[in-house]
Amino acid sequence: MSLTIAIPKGRLGTQAIQMFKAGGIGESIDEKSRKLVFKDEDINISFILLKNSDVITYIENGIADIGISGKDMIMEKGADIFELYQMNIGRCKMSVAGIKGKKVFKDDTIMRVATKFPEITKKYFDSRGQRINIIKLNGSIELAPILGLSDVIVDIVETGNTLKANGLEVFEDMYHISAMMISNRISYKFKRKEIKKIVELIRGEDEDGQDN
Ligand SMILES: Nc1ncnc2c1ncn2[C@@H]1O[C@H](COP(=O)(O)OP(=O)(O)OP(=O)(O)O)[C@@H](O)[C@H]1O
Numbered sequence: 672m673s674l675t676i677a678i679p680k681g682r683l684g685t686q687a688i689q690m691f692k693a694g695g696i697g698e699s700i701d702e703k704s705r706k707l708v709f710k711d712e713d714i715n716i717s718f719i720l721l722k723n724s725d726v727i728t729y730i731e732n733g734i735a736d737i738g739i740s741g742k743d744m745i746m747e748k749g750a751d752i753f754e755l756y757q758m759n760i761g762r763c764k765m766s767v768a769g770i771k772g773k774k775v776f777k778d779d780t781i782m783r784v785a786t787k788f789p790e791i792t793k794k795y796f797d798s799r800g801q802r803i804n805i806i807k808l809n810g811s812i813e814l815a816p817i818l819g820l821s822d823v824i825v826d827i828v829e830t831g832n833t834l835k836a837n838g839l840e841v842f843e844d845m846y847h848i849s850a851m852m853i854s855n856r857i858s859y860k861f862k863r864k865e866i867k868k869i870v871e872l873i874r875g876e877d878e879d880g881q882d883n
């Protein structure tokens with residue numbers, strides 16, 4: 672049976688491809704080429720390289736059977752997929768941050784929050800009754816409070832270096848994030864044996880990861 676695996680380009684993809692190759696599959700993948708589809712003909716497995724934020728779309732629509740995506744993207748999209756395995760790569764947290772020493776959580780006024788994750792942000796502040804205006808950005812989120820576009824940001828923090836370099840600090844941690852192996856729901860029913868083999872392979876290369 673054929674299997675299609677969606678891999679995000681960038682920081683997660685590079686590590687995932689190394690794991691696949693160490694586990695003996697994905698030999699056809701050449702990250703340096705501009706090609707986006709690779710096939711290991713002998714085992715009938717195809718790999719497609721996508722933007723991190725598009726992996727879920729290909730899996731939900733059944734174009735890819737399984738794939739790798741950051742938990743942040745899964746939460747943001749409210750993805751209708753099956754979570755197979757929580758990986759040990761892409762570990763970071765999602766936090767509320769702002770200008771160092773100027774923590775502002777105002778009950779009386781509407782707080783301006785800049786983020787790449789409007790849905791997560793809305794739910795989080797709604798649940799605590801904090802009124803906010805969301806400013807959707809696509810990157811360099813840390814700029815927003817420095818330049819006065821927002822009061823705070825909701826963003827990914829790993830080492831904390833980007834916050835520190837820009838005079839910001841974490842005000843509140845929201846969620847732990849890591850990469851997840853995910854599956855199309857129907858694929859998981861009909862290709863369970865093949866999918867489980869791939870999960871086992873990745874688990875073997877990612878020993879500290881945890882079942883979800
Ligand atoms: N600094 C970081 N350290 C560790 N993991 C991170 C970091 N930033 C993001 N991640 C995780 O890695 C995933 C991929 O991040 P990456 O920056 O490659 O793509 P992206 O910019 O979020 O998405 P897209 O390419 O679609 O714009 C994120 O969804 C998140 O789970």
Ligand SMILES: O=P(O)(O)OC[C@H]1O[C@H](OP(=O)(O)OP(=O)(O)O)[C@H](O)[C@@H]1O
Pocket residue numbers: 809810811812813826827828829830831832833834
């Ligand atoms: O805590 P740190 O280790 O500094 O990592 C956090 C930074 O990494 C991510 O940005 P990314 O590199 O993806 O850039 P962009 O979102 O601004 O494009 C995130 O949005 C933070 O800016």
